[in-house]
Amino acid sequence: MPPKKSGKQNKKLTIQQERVKADREATQKAIQDKNDHTLLDNEIAEREKVAAAERQEFENKIALTRQIQENFLPRFQKMPKVELHAHLSGSISRKTIEFLMNSDLKRAKQILSKYHLNEPKDMDRVFDTFGIIHEILEKPEALRVATLEMVRDFVKDGCVYLEIRTGPKNTPFMTKETYLKVVVDAVKEAQLEHPQIKVFLVISFDRSLVYEEANELLHLIGKFQLETNVIVGVELGGNPKLSGIHLLSIFQLARRFHGLGVTLHLAELESQTDDVLDYLMMLPDRVGHGTFLHTNPKFVEMMSFYKIPLGEFICSENQNKVFILEICLSSNVYSKTVPSIHDSHFKYWKTKGVPLSICTDDKGVIPGATLTEEYYKAAVAFSLTTADLIQINIDALRSSFAYKYNVTDLRDTWRKIHHNTLE
């Protein structure tokens, strides 16, 4: 029989047991912690691996896109293209701005930071960009240079027919009449300098003009039109939040009495389509953007009713009824009226057989939006073949004001487009 333990011995034993228990628990906890950390480390490592793979995939995609662009963009650049919708104030290149700032690169950088959009913005912010450019085009010589450089840029980009849009402004150095004279003379100069491109002017009527101002402008246009063959059409433009219905009769007069082509920025915003039906009823030659035309059955009915089959079947008496939509893919994305190029209304109207033209709108403001890049983006987004792109240019030239109103001989331009050559 073992000797009976005293109370002191029992207490010592309990303390020892507790110590052993505590040590065991500490060891277990350490093992558990180590396991937890290992798990966490593994999880972090796994996530890093996934993130690195995603990064690599993204970089590969960018490299592939760059490679495709490098391989394919020259082909798109060499394609003879028609530009029906390009605003002078939105198409000034970085090089031209630097030149106009007398090589003051600091000032040029400040201007470009306001003029150039880095990401999509709402419509008001897009319109803010034009304020800064109007300031640098206040003087006649700057306006002349900007017009000439815009034409040179388009020539380099493979454009064979260009309609430049601009709205005359009173500046501290020019009246509206002087403004018109400067751009008309600059276009005449460009026509002589670049015989490989047909270039004309479309004069803008801003939605903010009151009727009397618009009427005065129409008289001025009539005067210059009599003297030269440079102004071929008029357009409704400006902030699409404003209705332009008060200017409807100006466009009717421009067509009826001056024989000018009519193109209208319509349905650019879903929230403002008050003037669309009345303007469609006047059968404009062309519609700019028309981003939300397909959302209203009445507009769709109008567009479909007046759509005439193109190609061999067109005849002179109905050709003036053909609507063409001037689609500006990147511009719509950068003014947030469509979420992406894939979501553009281009697809809807193409399926309906409505003729479309691919246009830049404001290549100076919007990054990656030269005419070549817009053709490339359209081809990728909507799986367009070379034959489709040639047809788009044929439709565009057929809807050009110089063709519709017999302003000039376009036989050589037709030949280039049909044979897909700039030579």
Ligand SMILES: [Zn+2]
């Ligand atoms: Zn526009």
